[in-house]
Amino acid sequence: MAGHSKWKNIQRRKNAQDAKRGKIFMKHAKDIYVAAKQGGGDPEMNPSLRLAVEKAKSDNMPNDNIERAIKKATGSLDGKQYEELTYEGYGPGGTAVMVEVLTDNKNRTAAEIRHAFSKNGGNLGENGCVAFMFQRKGYLVIDNSNNELDEDTVMLEAIDAGAEEMEANDGVFEIYTTPEEFSTVKEAMENSGFTFSNAEITMHPQTLSTVSDEDGQKMIGLVTMLEDLEDVQEVHHNVDASEDILAEL
Template sequence: MAGHSKWKNIQHRKGRQDAAKAKLFTKISKEIYQAARAGGADPNTNPRLKHAIAKAKDANIPSENIERTIKKATGQLDGVSYEEIIYEGYGPGGVAVMVEALTDNRNRTAADVRHIFTKNGGNLGESGCVSFMFDRKGIIEISRENKDLDEDSVMMAALDAGAEDFEATEESFEIKTTPEDFETVRTSLEEAGYELDTAEISMIPQNTVKVTGEDAEKMLKLVEMLESNDDVQDVYTNFDIDEEELEKMQ
């Protein structure tokens, strides 16, 4: 579970924010589009859309932008058509990498992703070559910056809401759910007054691969370049880098 926070902590350590606001808006808008297109415009009957809208609101995307995207997806407005693609491969040191993309041009995206892998010492593989190494889980994190939070109270609130697992780290309380229970647990914690630092459905590696030296530097660059691509929605890996190794890269 703690491995899920590794990349986020590295980004923070490197002083790097997520994508620029405009890029983030584009990625979330694509996610809303695809969710509405696949499951309909009503978030009450479309959990995927409900989750995407929640992400949009967390990112301060205006409501009118959200509504316009949903209308495009359901044919009420003209718009481009996106398709979902998952790329799988290996990074430096044998690290497993999964890339989720939404694109209106499959050939362009495939070429871009392949180039990024090759440039950073990795290679694309066949569908299914690494996906079996990951489990799809709901992940919720509550920061421990609020010193008034009681660990036992947070744990009981999470478990009572249907959480699958709970872990306390130095930085946060980490809550794991099944994808099906994610929205229920998230809503219950928010209604209980907890401020959620992270709430997403993610791919959690079953095991991690430790990388050092040049492999570690290339691995970080690989993930950064993939995340910077407009068509890439999410990147999942199973790498691990020691704190001492991170210090060398500052």
């Protein structure tokens, strides 16, 4: 019985991992679909598509899945039509939350997001209620946990490439760019030999909202529930909390 129980536990974990992988691939497929729909199916000529494909490959998404998403967007295959939407609201403790989605059924998506907010001490708001608290930025992260890289050298490379600013925090270099210069900075620094542990265009909070540990735990519940929704692509917030809370977020 013990061996049988162990096998069942392994199988259960594998099924959970497969389900999680499937959700990740679905999110990447939607990102690729929208990028190709807006800018064409050639990654060399479409920086947004190139970034979406790179992110998908970093999560080991099969090439067949990537090509299928591009073909759907360019009309080579029949498929669902997705719409890009952003929902805004207030999380626990009055924090600002923005949720980017890709959906083929906005009524379903709105109901699911509203439920997630209400269940975790937040409220879904009107368009524009918190958007002014964020600014779209290119965001590049270099891992320097082994302290091999010199901060001044990396900063000069980033600025020369066109970055706006760089911060050194806890063994990483965080580089910020305008959305328009993101691809240029990324490619220039990669050509100089730098590799990135994260590279994306994201919504950067202009001000942070400090919350208690209790509200921080509620915020973790809200973000987790939102990210588990199939239509949700990104969740942005302006939470400042204890290190343990931020690590989970």
